[in-house]
Amino acid sequence: MPLDIGIDLGTATVQVYAGGEILLSEPSVIAFNKKTGKVLAVGKEAQTMIGRTPSHIVAVRPLEKGVIAEIRSCQKMIKYFVEKTCKNRILRPRVAICIPSEVTEVERQAVVEAADAAGAKSVITIEEPMAAAIGAGLDVLKPGGNMILDIGGGTADIAVITLGGIAESVSLKIAGNTFDETIVKAVKTNYNLIIGTRMAERVKISLRDAIENNEMIEVKGKNAMTGMPEMIKLDPKEVRGYFDENFKIIVDAIIATLDKTPPELVADISEQGIYLTGGGAMVYGLADLIEERTKIKTVYPDDPEKCVVVGAGKAFEYLGELQDGLISERKM
Ligand SMILES: Nc1ncnc2c1ncn2[C@@H]1O[C@H](COP(=O)(O)OP(=O)(O)OP(=O)(O)O)[C@@H](O)[C@H]1O
Ligand SMILES: [Mg+2]
Incomplete structure (x- = not known):
């Protein structure tokens, strides 16, 4: 069996899931030598170097506000993680990468190429709210409405998922x-x-x-x-x-999304609750405000900050079942 790896390429944190566990969870920072391109440090170690490097070394956050700010360093980071996870393995892994919802097709391709260059057997990309829903344990394939609010470091993504597809979604740069x-x-x-x-x-x-x-x-x-x-x-x-103003924008967007959602799905959501995932969704006071204004209960799955990476790690189980555009595969 080839190893399946899930990677959550977050603004704040990069996480890697494989073989049923989270192997790595580190700040999304990479430091490398500008002259040789050699990666010097990733994650916590690289974070301490920000603002403290000599001129030939750069320490950067490749993702910002939920978009890829620096594609080269983002590619280096992916390659580093895939190689690190697959050290000493003979079979090439299948890699599922969760990408920020606002990335362009060119950036998405660059992400796929980076995993490809690191030796992946096949690569798929999955959108963040879909990965969050799968990781939260929701049945995304059934004909019922699920609402996800995933708040990370850079974006808050609101999505209504049904029948393996996203019925409504919006991404805010408030997180x-x-x-x-x-x-x-x-x-x-x-x-x-x-x-x-x-x-x-x-x-x-x-x-x-x-x-x-x-x-x-x-x-x-x-x-x-x-x-x-x-x-x-x-x-x-x-x-x-x-946080009053920040929270108001998020809750207004949830209400606007519910407003656009067909009544049957809204009925399902009001029964199931609104699922809150991502580290940012744990912020004190937001869940209470959502419940107060929407009259719908909120649900925190276990370890909300891990849902996206767990969902990405399980993405291969859904191949061919999720609607087009959400997930795309390249066979090497
Ligand atoms: N207990 C907590 N209360 C409030 N905020 C928290 C808590 N724990 C983590 N956070 C916040 O969660 C954010 C990081 O969340 P997460 O790791 O899900 O982001 P990300 O996936 O890297 O970002 P994005 O999805 O926007 O690209 C940070 O802003 C962090 O401060
Ligand atoms: Mg995230």
């Missing part, structure tokens, strides 16, 4: 990174404190615990006037309020 930037801006405006996006991300992720335990959240940055280091304590309820 985890936007929430971080929103915190940075609000803290600057309200407290004259400049904080980095990684500090803001920590605030965002600690929000649920802080609210449940009634604790303040410490943030460190520098004073915008004096430039001196400063620490303040934020009220988590106030931080939740920072």
Whole structure:
């Protein structure tokens, strides 16, 4: 049996799934030597190099806001992961790659070529919401409506899936990174404190615990006037309020999507619930707001941030069953 590999090429995280488990989950960063093209580091190690490299080395994020910003480095990253996963294997793997929903056909082909160059036996690409639905354990082939809201670092994708196809979908450029930037801006405006996006991300992720335990959240940055280091304590309820505008855009888009969806499918969705996947969908307060405004329950599958890669890893089981355009194969 050839090995089937699923790759989630995310804005924030690249994940690899094979043989029933997640083999790798690392930040989407790659560092390589500009002169020789040799890959020096990928993932966490490469992330620490951003902004700190000598002139002949570059450390980049190949994907941004859900699009491929740097195709060459994206290709290098794919090749690196496929080769790493298949080290010491004789049979060539089948590779399924989940690509951001906004990529062009040229970029999609470049992704396929990279996996091909790494020795894949065959390569398919799958759209993110479809992979998320499969990974969340939904029966995507049945004639019933499933709604997925997948929020990553760069995009929020809303899709209604039925009979192996996408009935309605929309992709917004508001996601985890936007929430971080929103915190940075609000803290600057309200407290004259400049904080980095990684500090803001920590605030965002600690929000649920802080609210449940009634604790303040410490943030460190520098004073915008004096430039001196400063620490303040934020009220988590106030931080939740920072997201009002971001959340409104997402929930409005869900409502607009439901509005365009045929009534039978809406009835199915209201019974099943709206499935939330992707790391960004775990942001505190969003699920409650969706339920309040749509009157439809929300469901978090187990490990929401893993659904897309698990779905990509299972994509080969659906060959020929998903509608055209969602999945395409190249046999080598
Ligand atoms: N517990 C949490 N609460 C809120 N946000 C979280 C949590 N855990 C992770 N995140 C956020 O999830 C985002 C990353 O999600 P994910 O790994 O699904 O993105 P991605 O698939 O790489 O991006 P995209 O799908 O947009 O290309 C980051 O913004 C991260 O801060
Ligand atoms: Mg994603």
